[in-house]
Amino acid sequence: MPKLVVKNLRKLFGTFEAVKDVGFQVEEKETLCLLGPSGCGKTTTLRIIAGLEVPTSGQVFVDGVLVNDVPPQKRQIGLVFQDYAIFPHLSVFENIAYGLRVRKMPEAQLRTKVHDTASLIGVDNILDVPGRKLGLSEMQRVAIGRSIVLDPKLLLLDEPLSNIDAKARERMRAELGKLQKEIGIATVYVTHDQLEAMTLADRIAVMRNGLIEQIGTTSEIYDNPRTLFVGNFIGSPSMNLIDCELVYSEERAILKSGDFALDVTEFAETLRAKSKGRELVLGVRPEDVSVHVRKTDEEAMECEVQLVEPIGARSIYHLKIGRLAVLAKGYAMPEVDVGSKLWTTFNKHKLHVFDKKTEEAIV
Amino acid sequence: MTKTVRYLLIVVVSIWTLAPVAWMVSLSFKGPTEWYAPNLIPIQPIFDNYISLFIPTNPIGGSYFFTSITEPITKPVINSLIAAGLGTIFAVLIGFLAAYGVSRYRAGGTFIIFFTLLTRMLPGATFVAPLMVFYASIHFIDTYAGLILLYTAVTLTYAIWLMKGFIDEIPPEWEEAALLEGASPWTVLRKITIPLTKGGLAASALFIFILNWSEFLFALVISVTEVTTLPVQISKYVSAVGRMYGTMASLGLVATIPSLALGYLIQKHLVTGFTFGRVR
Numbered sequence: 110m111p112k113l114v115v116k117n118l119r120k121l122f123g124t125f126e127a128v129k130d131v132g133f134q135v136e137e138k139e140t141l142c143l144l145g146p147s148g149c150g151k152t153t154t155l156r157i158i159a160g161l162e163v164p165t166s167g168q169v170f171v172d173g174v175l176v177n178d179v180p181p182q183k184r185q186i187g188l189v190f191q192d193y194a195i196f197p198h199l200s201v202f203e204n205i206a207y208g209l210r211v212r213k214m215p216e217a218q219l220r221t222k223v224h225d226t227a228s229l230i231g232v233d234n235i236l237d238v239p240g241r242k243l244g245l246s247e248m249q250r251v252a253i254g255r256s257i258v259l260d261p262k263l264l265l266l267d268e269p270l271s272n273i274d275a276k277a278r279e280r281m282r283a284e285l286g287k288l289q290k291e292i293g294i295a296t297v298y299v300t301h302d303q304l305e306a307m308t309l310a311d312r313i314a315v316m317r318n319g320l321i322e323q324i325g326t327t328s329e330i331y332d333n334p335r336t337l338f339v340g341n342f343i344g345s346p347s348m349n350l351i352d353c354e355l356v357y358s359e360e361r362a363i364l365k366s367g368d369f370a371l372d373v374t375e376f377a378e379t380l381r382a383k384s385k386g387r388e389l390v391l392g393v394r395p396e397d398v399s400v401h402v403r404k405t406d407e408e409a410m411e412c413e414v415q416l417v418e419p420i421g422a423r424s425i426y427h428l429k430i431g432r433l434a435v436l437a438k439g440y441a442m443p444e445v446d447v448g449s450k451l452w453t454t455f456n457k458h459k460l461h462v463f464d465k466k467t468e469e470a471i472v
Numbered sequence: 473m474t475k476t477v478r479y480l481l482i483v484v485v486s487i488w489t490l491a492p493v494a495w496m497v498s499l500s501f502k503g504p505t506e507w508y509a510p511n512l513i514p515i516q517p518i519f520d521n522y523i524s525l526f527i528p529t530n531p532i533g534g535s536y537f538f539t540s541i542t543e544p545i546t547k548p549v550i551n552s553l554i555a556a557g558l559g560t561i562f563a564v565l566i567g568f569l570a571a572y573g574v575s576r577y578r579a580g581g582t583f584i585i586f587f588t589l590l591t592r593m594l595p596g597a598t599f600v601a602p603l604m605v606f607y608a609s610i611h612f613i614d615t616y617a618g619l620i621l622l623y624t625a626v627t628l629t630y631a632i633w634l635m636k637g638f639i640d641e642i643p644p645e646w647e648e649a650a651l652l653e654g655a656s657p658w659t660v661l662r663k664i665t666i667p668l669t670k671g672g673l674a675a676s677a678l679f680i681f682i683l684n685w686s687e688f689l690f691a692l693v694i695s696v697t698e699v700t701t702l703p704v705q706i707s708k709y710v711s712a713v714g715r716m717y718g719t720m721a722s723l724g725l726v727a728t729i730p731s732l733a734l735g736y737l738i739q740k741h742l743v744t745g746f747t748f749g750r751v752r
Contacts, residue, residue: 161648182654194645198667208653252649259653 110173111136112295113158113263118167120153120319127153129319131167135263140289140296142310144303146342150319151299155265158297159188171262187256187294188265192272193248195255197241201232204240204251208259222258230254230288245273246281250288257292264296270305282308303343307331315339332459337468340392340461346425349398349435351391352465355380364391364462368431371455372408376462376472383471384464392461398437400426401452402444409452414445428453499721503533507717521722532718537711545723548705553730554616555691555701556684559623563684564677566624567631572661574632575639576647585636588629596626596689604693614696622690627680634679638672639665674741682731702727 111134120128128150135141143151156162158169160181169176176184196204203210205226209219227233230250235243243251249269256264269285270278286309289296300306306313307327314324315338323335334340340348353366355373362377363370371391373380380389401409412435416427419441426437426445430453437453445451462472499507501517509515520532526544529536573579603622604613612618642665650660666673688703695704706723709716735742 159648159652161651181648181651182656184652185654186652188649188652190645190649192643192645194643194649196646196650196664207650207655211650211653211655211659255649255653 112139112172113297114168114170114173115154115158116168116170118154118157118169119165120150120157120162121165126319128157128164131316131319131321133314133321133324135295135297137295138293139311140298140309142298142300142306142313143316144300144306144310144313144342145316146301149316151301151316152267154316155188155267155297155299158263159186159265160184161188185259185261186263186265187259187261189249189252189256189267189269191268193245193252193269195240195243195248195251197239199240200236201227201238201240201243201247201251202236205232205254205258207255212259226254226258229291230257246277246284249281249285253285253288253292257294261294264292264294266296266298268300270302271300285309303345307343315342317342333470334392334461335470337390337392337463337470340463340470344394346395346436346438348392348394348461351393351433351435353389353391355384355387355389364389366391366433369410369433373457373460373462375457376460379472380462384462386464386466388465389471390463390465392463393435393455394459395425395436395438397456397459398428398435398439399454399456400428400437400439400442400445401454402442404452406452406454409454412451412453414447414449414451416447417445426451496721496724499718500725502718504535504537504716504718505533521718522726524716524719525723525726532716537713537716537719539709539711539716541705541708545702545705545726548700548702549726551616551695551699552685552701552703552727555619555623555699556681556687558616558620559627559684560677560681562620562624563627563631563680564635564673567628567676568635568666568673570628571632571635571639572665575636576644585632588632592626592629600689600693603690607694613694614698616699618694619691619699619701622694623684623687626687626690627683630683631676631680634676635669635672638669638676641672642668671741671743674738678731678735678738678742681734685727685731 113135115134116132118128118131119126131150131154133141143154145151153162157164160176160179164177171184171186196207199207202223206219206223209222214222224233227236230253232247232250232254235247240251252269270281273281282305289309298306298309310327312324312326313330315322315330317338323330323339330339330343334343337350341350351366351369353364353369356363356365361372362374362380364373400412410430412428412430414426415429415434418425418427422441423438424441426439428435428437428451435453460472461470463470494512498512498514500521501519502514503516503518503520506514506516516533518533520530524530524532528539528541528544570579574585607613607618612621646664646668647660650664651657655663686703687701688707691701691704692707695701702723706720706727709719709723
């Protein structure tokens with residue numbers, strides 16, 4: 110039985126429809142990530158699950174039980190807030206013990222429980238420190254500890270890393286991932302950072318304008334984006350998107366955009382069957398664009414280097430194919446510099462074609 | 473240079489605020505012959521003004537004054553403590569809950585909160601007459617209930633506005649976190665919100681207490697003999713030969729003691745109350 114089922118969730122704030130029709134489920138020990146830009150309704154969805162917002166319509170089931178009318182304090186759901194909401198006037202011990210005290214757990218049992226949790230999350234050496242004196246990484250741990258000490262059925266995390274600078278974020282992301290493995294609770298994780306989503310989630314639900322655009326494993330989402338938005342949102346640097354038109358000449362199907370032309374005869378059947386209009390968007394990830402110093406392939410296109418961004422062993426090349434700007438990610442070539450003329454090919458097996466009107470993927 | 477200017481400013485402001493107090497102290501130790509004299513240091517200092525607060529028939533500086541006062545000031549002191557104290561407690565309690573509702577649940581929308589302020593834009597003198605008629609009809613004149621109800625009602629607006637500000641400073645996440653830990657909304661209020669806003673509550677309470685404690689107009693109208701408060705009592709030191717300035721000054725000084733003491737007691741909270749937002 111799935112731990113959490115969300116069905117047809119809808120939430121209006123006045124006339125603004127924050128969540129339009131959201132549904133998903135989370136299995137035992139699974140981490141589902143709600144990923145999307147700010148304002149896509151992901152935090153609202155999380156708050157509805159926690160019981161902090163009342164949905165306009167739709168249902169939330171925890172452990173198979175409908176919890177729509179259960180107040181948040183009775184849902185047994187742990188929530189880690191964006192800024193952790195550590196009680197500033199209480200010590201770390203009391204912060205973790207808070208929920209147990211509310212439940213009037215006997216003191217001896219409470220101490221054992223708090224100490225066990227504290228050592229699991231690695232804060233057993235700062236139990237006497239008051240909440241207002243904690244650093245960010247300590248706060249994160251305490252917030253998680255406070256949520257899991259009650260053995261919740263579900264753990265919700267609301268952008269727990271977004272207020273942290275890039276360097277510390279990397280470390281805390283790794284720590285969070287490790288903790289998550291150790292704790293092993295069904296988790297819903299909200300973030301706008303695709304890297305966080307990809308490293309921490311078992312499955313990702315990409316949200317936009319109050320709807321889930323696609324839900325699937327990291328590789329499903331990355332390799333087969335179902336919509337233009339998902340393709341563009343996931344991946345860094347983001348996918349090259351080229352507005353083009355499908356034309357036929359001499360038995361061949363060609364995607365044309367100004368001077369740029371790409372032979373797509375191998376997909377002609379699918380394209381003809383699925384595309385409604387002729388206006389298409391070609392998507393190709395920078396790592397699927399290869400650059401060569403010599404013309405190695407018959408279909409290779411000539412291009413000019415506009416900028417090279419070295420990122421260690423690899424480089425990001427900003428190319429111009431005719432008037433078209435394209436990003437390529439490949440091995441660093443020390444001889445290549447701004448103004449160099451190169452040859453580029455697209456990996457035909459990794460091409461994405463979207464319908465421009467419906468934004469849905471065709472290939 | 474700037475330091476000198478700063479000290480100079482402090483000195484000027486101090487003189488500005490403390491000069492009347494100094495004059496009051498001086499007056500309270502002067503005999504009737506010096507009440508109108510411009511000297512700050514009494515030529516013949518006496519304690520008669522203070523003694524006459526407790527023994528109304530006591531001569532001051534050798535001369536007798538005949539007033540309507542027959543009892544010592546203990547009763548007005550107790551009256552003031554009851555009226556101002558309970559009025560403050562009720563205003564703070566009700567005001568806190570109202571402010572919490574407005575801050576967290578947007579109770580009443582924007583209109584109600586503004587409307588409460590609107591009631592305070594009217595000078596008290598404009599509704600003192602109808603209030604007296606109304607109070608007479610429900611037999612509230614010269615009763616504690618009448619004074620306490622009025623003090624609560626009048627200061628409630630300030631209580632709501634002041635405390636709304638302090639509650640707004642508390643991120644709702646803290647309360648939501650406690651809620652998700654299993655605490656009921658009342659427990660959240662008691663264990664999270666109130667401890668975190670106590671500086672603000674103390675500052676609000678002191679402010680409201682001072683307002684109630686020094687209130688004169690309503691007390692004058694509502695009290696006859698039973699619930700005379702200190703400010704009204706001060707105004708009663710008038711004899712056939714004129715106002716008894718020395719006695720009035722001595723009672724005025726006595727009357728400042730409770731406010732001062734209260735302020736001193738909650739001093740620690742006041743600092744956090746006034747610098748709220750930085751304590752987080």
